[in-house]
Amino acid sequence: MTTRFTGNWSISISPGTLGSSINNNTNLQPQAGGALPGPQIIWTTKQILNSTSVTNSGAWGAISGTEKSFMNEYAVWYSTNTSFDQTVTVNFPYEGSYTVEAAVDNKGKIIIDNQTIEIPNNSFKSQSSTAPYITNVYVNAGIKSIRIQASNDEQTTILDPNRANAGIAIRIVFIADNIVNYVPGANYITIGDNEFINYKDGFNFPITWDNLVPGQYRVKLTRTSTSDPDYQTDYRHSFRTQFLSATAFKPGISIQPPKGIGICRTGLVVESSGKVNGQIDGINALVETLGWDYVTLPNNTKGWVAFQPINNPASLFVHVLISKANAYNISETEMWTKINRLEIEDWHTYCNTEVANVRPILTYNGIVSSTTSILDILKDICAAGMASPVFIDGKWSVVIDRARPHVIQHFTPHNSWGFEATKNLPKLPDALRISFPDETNSFQVKEILVANFGKTIADAKIIEEIQLPGITRIEQARYFARWHLAQMYYRPEIFSINVDFEYLICTRGDRVKVTHDIPLWGAGSGRIKAISSNLLQLTLTEPVYLEAGKSYQIRIRTDNLTSSIGSGSIERTLSTISTSGNYDIITLSSAVNNTVKVDDLFMIGELNKITQDLLVQSVEPSSNTSAKLTLVEYTDSIYNFQFRPFDESTTQLPSYSINISKRLGSDTTKNTIAVSPIIISIESRNEFSEQLSQGNYQNITIITWENAINLPVIAEKVEFQIISGNEQFNDKKQLGVYIANKETISYIVRGLEKDKVYKFRARYRNGTGNIVGPWSEEYAITITGKNSNPFKPTDLQITLEGTNIVVKPTLATGVTVPADHKTYEFRLYRSSVGITNNNSQDQD
Structure with a gap:
């Protein structure tokens, strides 16, 4: 018994989703887009009558009536010929699925637009007027070639002289409600009323609606024919149908890139068959970047040319900086004013030059699949080209990690300070594991092991993994692996x-x-x-x-x-x-x-x-x-x-x-002082002044400091430098240099001018002065000096002796007259409340 997946069915699509309401603000009416209202016969075999040898049609054999009415209506043949082969051209006015009805005596096939349809042998014997052999074929609109072939291996009889003739009957119909060709309803679209026969196994079939208004829709599948699987004795019908999935897409370019940005796009047309199930999860594609590249011109000079396929890191570096995808991109008209052209061209040549047995050509083939910063992208590109990005003097450039014959600067303890060293003590791996997309094998991920110097893969026990973004060639991957191993060996300290x-x-x-x-x-x-x-x-x-x-x-x-x-x-x-x-x-x-x-x-x-x-x-x-x-x-x-x-x-x-150089000698074993004294105060007051002679004083300034923590033993003394407030410190012009033992904590400076501003700074030095430390911060102070006398009597005794007033200063217990005291000055004032004693002052 033959199993046939048959039956009449109908699919309807209407607004809304099951279990949810429809947004009243959205028009969800399906649109038909110009579908035809009913079946339309496109072509039949009768249309090839009067062709070469095709002169017979109609009644098939000696039998008439309705049993073989499809053959009686459309059959054509060559008289007395046991084979039939004709090629015709037919205009298919629409793109869509066409119904092909056929019968043959006794073998035959149809080839429509390179699609072959095999007709069951002797199909005319079991075909009724309503059920010829039916199948569907999808054809694009236009004039297509149809080839019709038939053969007959039977013998003629007296009753049936045409028995050995090869005959074939075909009718091609475009049905408006068939598969992709639908008619609209008021709120829904219905397609169906088709029969699929002679499929022993289950099959899938896609159905497409065009020009639907964006929104939510409800999909329903309904059988419209009998559900009796055994309504004929020689066939068994199966009616099990399952809705698999619905996918919506917008024709044309669904994603528009930002204005001015070139993005590679690919369009796919996939025709389903009985072997396709589900949906396409993803596709693979090989693409390349088009941009400015540094190439050899026809006149054998080098220059930059746009729209070239590029993977040289130098060219990609320029591409990222000028790309419209970069929000802060550099325009092409000014790129060489903001990119160091000489350095980039030198780097391009470096990457594009292979050194035999030493360095391969360097390329970068990476995919940016997530949001990242421009600088991070530039770093990845530069790393593939043995470089790193820098921004110097307002221009983007690179620093290539290569041999440098020239020395740029010199440093010693005399023009630097605060030396620090950090040494890593890792256990170097025996080998490195690298995974990378191999460009020689369709960019499938390849994993390799690279042995360390002095090791082999066979005896490798410690294996570490490193990532090499943008590397797709095995020779470049191995080169970078050995380069990193060499760096771990030669650069253990920072x-x-x-x-x-x-x-x-x-x-x-x-x-x-x-x-x-x-x-x-x-x-x-x-x-x-x-x-x-x-x-x-x-x-x-x-x-x-x-x-x-x-x-x-x-x-x-x-x-x-x-x-x-x-x-x-x-x-x-x-x-x-x-x-x-x-x-x-x-x-x-x-x-x-x-x-x-x-x-x-x-x-x-x-x-x-x-x-x-x-x-x-x-x-x-x-x-x-x-x-x-x-x-x-x-x-x-x-x-x-x-x-x-x-x-x-x-x-x-x-x-x-x-x-390392071994050092001997007392001054060279520890000859660095890296700290400076901590100045606590600098004071100059009247009472500090020293009398040199009667009425002649010398100003005194006292500097107090605190010694730094972890001060080396070689720092034996503190050196002070003092200059006028309107001058600048330097090592060659010094107003005064004063030296004190570091243990004294304070130092007296004599002879600075009264009411004048001075600057102070200090540093440590050894006993001979050939080893010194850094200067402290600068301090400024105005010298007060001897410009007033703070001495005064404690009180006054005033008596009247006749017409004379006698005034006598008195001192409290413990108060003595200073040695430089000369005389008193008295002032007498008239007051409305009596005589008021004023403080008297010492007169120098």
Whole structure:
């Protein structure tokens, strides 16, 4: 028995949702959009009569009546031919689902617009006038090709001379209420009254309504034919139907991008079949960014060209900054006034250049799938190109982490303070695990392991995972993995120093040289105090301990450091040291040039150990024209080692050198003072004045301070500097320098002028003055001096002796007359209430 999914059914759609009310403010009337009112015959086989050999139609065989009325009405054939093959063109006026009715004697098929319909063999024998073989085909509007094929392998008889003729009957109908072709009702749309036959298994069928008014709708499925599954003996009918889902979409571009923003869009047309179930959860697509790229022009020069497919990090960096998706984007007309063109072009070339066995071409292929800041996107792009974004002098630029042959700045304890060091002590992993979308395998996620230097994957026990955004090529992923492993090895420490306005010379990524006594970099530092006439002998402000038998060099920073990169410092070798000791005068093996001047910064150390090379990682300006610099190790090994991204050999990295110089000598073991005295008060009062002679006084000013916590032993004395209030402090012009032992806590300054403003500051120093600390804050005070006499008598005794008034001052017990007291002055006033005694004053 054959199972047939058949039956007449109807689907209606009306406003509202089950169990909910309709918004009265919304028009939910369905719209028909010009559907046809009823069935329309598009084409039949009778229309090919009078074609070549097609001259017969109508009554089929010797049988007449209604049993084979469909064949009697539409059948065509070749006389005495056992095969039939005709191709015709038919105009399909509408896009939609067409009903195809067919019967054949005894084999045949129809090909409509490359869609093949197989007709059941001998179908004419079981077809009634109302039920030929029926199926549906979806056709786009237009003139389409139809090919009709039939064959007959039977033999003719006397009763039926046409028995061997190959005959076929076809009728194509467009039904207005069929599937996608519907008619409107007052408040609903009904489609249906169709029969689907000869499907043994269940199947899905999509139904589409066009031009519905936006709103909420109710969907109902109703059977309209008999529900008897056994109304015929040779077939079994099944009537089970299930509503799967409803999906609404808006034709055309459903999402409009912001004005001026180019977004890649893809349109899909999916035709359902009996094998499709449910809905499409997602699709994959390969897309690329179009933007400005730095390319080779026809005249063999390099230049920027728009609308190029780009994945070079430098080009993407520019694209993000000028993109309309960036609310603060840079316009294309002014992009090179706000982007450092030379640096970006240099970076583009760097990323696009492959160094054999060392560095692959660097690209970025990332997807921004969530809201993020522009700076974070730029950081990810730059990281894929071995760089980081910076904003310098009003322009966007990058700093590439690559070898830097030029030194930009020098730092010592004499132009910096507050040295700090932090050392990480991690256990380095044996290998790194990296997951990335592999562009050679349709961007499917690929996972690889990269062994550390000196290790193999086979013996790797500690494995850590890192993320590499935008990396899609295995050679680039392996390269970055080994690069990070090398950085963990060569850059375990982070250093920081505080610097005054000299920090302006360097910026992030610059190479600097540092000599400092805390990490024992170099033998000493200071400034040039004097230069001999033959330029071979230098006098230093700070003595340096030098050992006999060792070779030393001096590096001098001159004032033309920025005239050309790296040219502002010179190195000279010292003459042989025959006796160990502290030297403040040194002799050079070759003369310095005229660029060396008094007060230039110097650094001395053993051969090849004068300074430590560091990279500026960050600059944090403060409010008082100074900044904190964060520094990391610079070593040529990290740039010169050949990584060979696919090399899994056990080759070790070159040894890491900490570049420490052993120091001897009393002044060089602890020669840094990093704090200043804490000034408590500065006072100048009348009673402090000292009498030098009768009527001649000297003003006294008393400075009181408190010593800083953790003060080093080498800080033995406190040095004060005092200048006039209308001048500025400097190390060369000093009005007065006063020195006191740090334990005295106070100091007396004599001889400052009365009623004049003075500025004060203080610092610590050692006993000889060659090691000093930073100056304290500045303080200002007006000197009071000796300008009044506070002495007066306690009371007056007044008596009348005849016509004379006798006045006698009296003193309370314990009050004595000062030594500089000379005489009294009396004043007599007339009063309406009698004579009033006024305070008398001492007269100098």
